[in-house]
Amino acid sequence: MGSIQKITPNFWFDTQAEEAVQFYTSIFEDSEILKVTHYKNAGQEVHGMEEGSVMTIEFKLEGQKFVALNGGPHFTFNEAISFIVTCANQEEVDYFWGRLSESGDESAQQCGWLKDKFGVSWQIVPEQLDELLSHDDPAVAENVMNEMLQMKKIDLDVLEQVKDRMNH
Structure with missing residues (x-):
């Protein structure tokens, strides 16, 4: 059983998480996309994202785990x-x-x-x-x-x- 990374930095994007992750993983070595989740219909009134669109991408840069979230324009x-x-x-x-x-x-x-x-x-x-x-x-x-x-x-x-x- 592998060790769990206790702290994972999370990037909040409007809708550019996929583009950003592709950009970052093309720059750093020992980088990969680990998991992608998609928005469901549940919570539509809260998140306002299209069902099936990318919600999060878990990825690694230089062996360090990160998450990118398509969370909308609320934070920059x-x-x-x-x-x-x-x-x-x-x-x-x-x-x-x-x-x-x-x-x-x-x-x-x-x-x-x-x-x-x-x-x-x-x-x-x-x-x-x-x-x-x-x-x-x-x-x-x-x-x-x-x-x-x-x-x-x-x-x-x-x-x-x-x-x-x-x-x-």
Whole structure:
């Protein structure tokens, strides 16, 4: 018997759950659609969705389980919740930034944050960033932070150069 994931993030979409799940599973490895449920006639006066239309999609991204719900236009995404994608190197940063920001809101891009075409916020972060921002030399950490605040997509090479300049 497999272990149960105690906490599962749930995405509330108006009617785009299928499109979003296809988009996300095309980007992340170890991803799959696990289960799809459909609206029934019961509760029609509450949910207002067409009988037979997709209600939920259970799916995995990088082995993490999520649920997408077609819940109607009552709620929308905002930046109060975001998903952090930890990247091993600049190549991964470039890949995830490029894919997740396709047709997204360019005005919402800052300091590694982006908003995708569904309004979901993501943070595309190189794993080295934490080390740079908590550098032993507070001046290095501060200069790295100042440089990062000028960026949309994180450029690890530039941040490393800031550190190197200060260490010489």
